[in-house]
Amino acid sequence: MGFEEACVLQQQLAGQRKQGLVADHLLFVEHPHVITMGRNGRMENLLASAELLERAGIGFHHTDRGGDVTYHGPGQVVAYPIFDLREWKRDVVAYVRGLEQAVLDALADFRITAGRLEGCTGVWAEGKKICAIGVHMSRWVSSHGLALNVDTDLDYFRYIVPCGLTRPVTSMRELGSLATCEEVKARLAEHFAGVFDLDMPAVLETFA
Amino acid sequence: MIDVVMPQMGESIVEGTLTKWLKKPGERIERDEPLFEISTDKVDSEIPAPAAGVLAEVLVEEGKTVAIATVVGRIRESDGAAAAAPAARPAAAPAPVAAKPVPPPAPPPAPPPVAAVEAAGPLSPLVRKMAREYSIDLGQVKGTGAGGRITKADVESYMAAQGARTVAAVSAAAPAPAAGAEVPPVPRPAPAKARVEPMSVMRTRIAEHMVFSKRTSAHVTTVHRVDMTRIAKLRDRIKGQFQERYGFSLTFLSFVTRAAAEALHAFPIVNASIEGTSIIYHNEVNIGIAVALEGGSGLIVPVIRNADEKNVVGLQRAIVDLAGRARSKQLKPDEVQGGTFSITNFGTYGSLFATPVINQPQAAILGVGAVEKQPVVVDDAIAIRSVCYLALTFDHRLIDGALGDQFCQNVKASLENWSEQVL
Numbered sequence: 001m002g003f004e005e006a007c008v009l010q011q012q013l014a015g016q017r018k019q020g021l022v023a024d025h026l027l028f029v030e031h032p033h034v035i036t037m038g039r040n041g042r043m044e045n046l047l048a049s050a051e052l053l054e055r056a057g058i059g060f061h062h063t064d065r066g067g068d069v070t071y072h073g074p075g076q077v078v079a080y081p082i083f084d085l086r087e088w089k090r091d092v093v094a095y096v097r098g099l100e101q102a103v104l105d106a107l108a109d110f111r112i113t114a115g116r117l118e119g120c121t122g123v124w125a126e127g128k129k130i131c132a133i134g135v136h137m138s139r140w141v142s143s144h145g146l147a148l149n150v151d152t153d154l155d156y157f158r159y160i161v162p163c164g165l166t167r168p169v170t171s172m173r174e175l176g177s178l179a180t181c182e183e184v185k186a187r188l189a190e191h192f193a194g195v196f197d198l199d200m201p202a203v204l205e206t207f208a
Numbered sequence: 209m210i211d212v213v214m215p216q217m218g219e220s221i222v223e224g225t226l227t228k229w230l231k232k233p234g235e236r237i238e239r240d241e242p243l244f245e246i247s248t249d250k251v252d253s254e255i256p257a258p259a260a261g262v263l264a265e266v267l268v269e270e271g272k273t274v275a276i277a278t279v280v281g282r283i284r285e286s287d288g289a290a291a292a293a294p295a296a297r298p299a300a301a302p303a304p305v306a307a308k309p310v311p312p313p314a315p316p317p318a319p320p321p322v323a324a325v326e327a328a329g330p331l332s333p334l335v336r337k338m339a340r341e342y343s344i345d346l347g348q349v350k351g352t353g354a355g356g357r358i359t360k361a362d363v364e365s366y367m368a369a370q371g372a373r374t375v376a377a378v379s380a381a382a383p384a385p386a387a388g389a390e391v392p393p394v395p396r397p398a399p400a401k402a403r404v405e406p407m408s409v410m411r412t413r414i415a416e417h418m419v420f421s422k423r424t425s426a427h428v429t430t431v432h433r434v435d436m437t438r439i440a441k442l443r444d445r446i447k448g449q450f451q452e453r454y455g456f457s458l459t460f461l462s463f464v465t466r467a468a469a470e471a472l473h474a475f476p477i478v479n480a481s482i483e484g485t486s487i488i489y490h491n492e493v494n495i496g497i498a499v500a501l502e503g504g505s506g507l508i509v510p511v512i513r514n515a516d517e518k519n520v521v522g523l524q525r526a527i528v529d530l531a532g533r534a535r536s537k538q539l540k541p542d543e544v545q546g547g548t549f550s551i552t553n554f555g556t557y558g559s560l561f562a563t564p565v566i567n568q569p570q571a572a573i574l575g576v577g578a579v580e581k582q583p584v585v586v587d588d589a590i591a592i593r594s595v596c597y598l599a600l601t602f603d604h605r606l607i608d609g610a611l612g613d614q615f616c617q618n619v620k621a622s623l624e625n626w627s628e629q630v631l
């Protein structure tokens with residue numbers, strides 16, 4: 001699903017969630033090559049010119065999520081939880097730690113040992129970033145979320161300074177896992193439900 | 209004037225960065241309309257206006273980080289809104305959103321708002337889950353949340369109140385219910401007699417595949433004894449120089465693989481699969497080699513493509529490479545796909561013969577037992593020979609018993625009469 005299309009879907013769902021018209025949602029998407037800039041992003045962390053990106057077939061968007069610049073593309077599981085935190089905890093930091101926990105638990109299922117890095121939100125393995133997090137919160141309803149590199153072509157990250165940090169990125173494949181995006185989504189969904197006390201059937205839906 | 213404060217977005221949060229004012233001083237704003245954005249730890253939050261009016265003052269500029277409860281701006285109430293909006297907020301007020309009555313969330317996606325309200329009031333997923341898990345009739349639970357909504361705390365206090373009754377209900381289902389009306393003691397957890405662990409993804413896959421295969425194919429196993437003496441002697445003679453030249457050792461498995469690849473050409477039905485009511489004869493001979501992962505953590509079957517085109521050295525190299533990378537989890541997905549036949553080498557672990565399970569959608573799998581010296585009758589005399597049992601499990605839907613045995617005899621003949629001095 002295209003990045004803009006996913007943003008529109010998120011806005012719709014978040015709007016309905018705020019009004020209590022729909023339940024919590026957990027959206028899983030894979031984006032075509034796209035670079036997105038968070039609200040606090042600095043343009044100097046984008047290393048390529050607009051023309052170069054266009055020639056390379058990479059989209060570029062400014063977004064209203066937290067965090068700096070990041071890359072999305074095939075082989076990356078992007079999870080967008082539309083959660084009403086009032087149902088859980090009114091605490092954005094706890095929420096982000098929860099996202100990290102779900103990813104850590106899912107990675108453990110694939111025998112990948114990862115961890116947190118003090119002061120650097122996200123999930124890290126062997127000193128490299130495997131999962132980026134950027135969230136938007138409006139009246140305690142979340143949107144945007146996280147991007148986990150499963151079998152991402154890491155070469156694309158050379159166009160940016162991911163999250164403004166000059167640290168390398170990695171993927172599950174690079175760490176030796178043969179997991180597919182589908183398998184990872186299934187485990188992530190399960191651990192999201194565990195961490196956030198959610199009812200699975202209510203969070204799993206397919207948007208064609 | 210209404211103070212607009214930096215909200216606390218979480219227990220551990222002491223400050224926030226004001227990233228963007230969404231209104232300019234002098235602009236009109238409605239109550240609950242997003243007024244500014246703050247950033248805390250990769251989360252950007254839109255903060256709604258606490259009251260309707262005109263943004264009178266901006267006290268904290270964009271990009272500044274201030275402590276929670278700091279006044280960041282002021283709103284001059286409009287006449288009409290003055291009555292509706294509360295008076296000046298206490299400085300330590302929780303996030304403005306918290307002060308507003310919570311719009312009730314609904315049960316699973318139900319677009320029309322009318323349909324979203326149940327008899328028991330709108331329920332959160334957590335409450336529904338608790339109700340289901342503990343078999344609670346939510347009609348009996350008094351909601352104290354916004355709009356009479358049932359919260360987690362309500363369910364918990366209901367459960368606490370109902371505790372005795374719940375336990376009684378549980379024990380009534382037990383084999384020997386107490387006759388009296390006494391409340392039975394709460395059952396104590398017994399010391400753990402087992403450890404519960406979720407299956408790994410790989411284990412789940414293996415479990416599914418094994419049962420699927422047993423359900424799909426008509427498994428039959430035939431065992432043939434093969435005299436490996438000639439190959440054992442050849443191997444003994446050259447293994448030193450082989451190791452030196454190629455950097456890996458020469459094993460019986462590569463000889464068996466070579467013989468099997470030839471036999472698969474002679475018996476294409478063994479290199480076939482069933483699809484519906486059709487038989488697919490594969491033109492390529494792609495042999496999967498079962499590799500046990502360390503510590504019993506699983507089994508993976510990397511595939512040697514066009515195995516019939518490789519000599520013993522090439523097969524040995526492929527086996528060493530694939531097995532090594534299987535154990536270090538470095539295989540690519542296409543290296544475990546597209547097999548047309550499989551070989552499993554349980555002889556490594558001392559097994560004489562076994563009845564392996566077919567790797568679907570293949571038609572057969574060859575199991576290689578341990579090569580051991582045994583007394584064997586040769587020309588009416590007892591001789592010591594290096595003997596190995598080959599077990600072929602085949603899908604009896606596709607392969608008749610006679611054909612399965614002919615295949616094995618073909619492999620056996622190649623191995624017993626091994627003539628290639630050049631590997």
